[in-house]
Amino acid sequence: MTRKLLTAEGYAKLKDELEYLVRKHRPEITEIVSWAASLGDRSENADYQYNKRKLREIDRRIRHLTKLFEVAEMVEYSPVQEGKVYFGAWCELENDDGKIVRFRIVGDEEIFGNNDYISLKSPMAKACLGKTVDDEITVHTPSGEVHWHVVKIGYNIESQPDSDTNSN
Template structure:
């Protein structure tokens, strides 16, 4: 089919992928470490990665025909990805409410930033840290403060038993220990 009859844009289908939205009415709490990690990523994208890709795209564009120039086409796509991530990070950092868990006065109670060791009704022990939405990494024990487990644990104290509703049925969790980082 002739190109005259097809709709082509400079965008790819994966450009429509949205980053995780923060639910309405929910604050974007973030630990100091999480905020610093996002700032570091943003700085790297702006100062290192984007300028490198721009120079490759400029070099590739100077080679002439862009329609079959892989370096040019890939570079443009990568620039769109970088720019989208920069916009996302900028927005998230602007709305972040940074909380330092080391300053928590109620250290025996579960709040944002707490590391919690708990046991389920089967006797299995879990060690998690309650963090911000953008910091969550469940495979490494970091769960979002809006996750069902975190919501069940919040405001409980060491020794408390809390109720958690799961797809497999209700569970009782016993809080064994609540740990906060030490203030500097």
């Protein structure tokens, strides 16, 4: 695995997930598997088979997160970033038709389950990096070039899409 960038919030969330899996969820499932195994014939025991599969999934996720934290780099906000789009920024863009998109640029591991997060490696994020408010960006898509204008940039919770603040 190569170096993986995570926002401070993403790092904490994944650490919490790992802690939960190791300390609470895995022991609970292990206990159920032990109980189901004690009932006898495992080949026709649905509780045993289902929870054994679930235990393998948990172990796979624990291994993944453990390896991730060996190469993860937490990127925290710096005041130097203010006014420009960098990793961790909340961005609001508008096209010539008035369509508005809002998203946060994060690492690959943080986008799952977050519809308003995009990967740092995505074409949209790459086009936005280093831009300021009122800059125009061009995104190359399969259907051609799309032009957007940067409307808002922010780095804190108040900068999320439902907020009315302009920056910071």
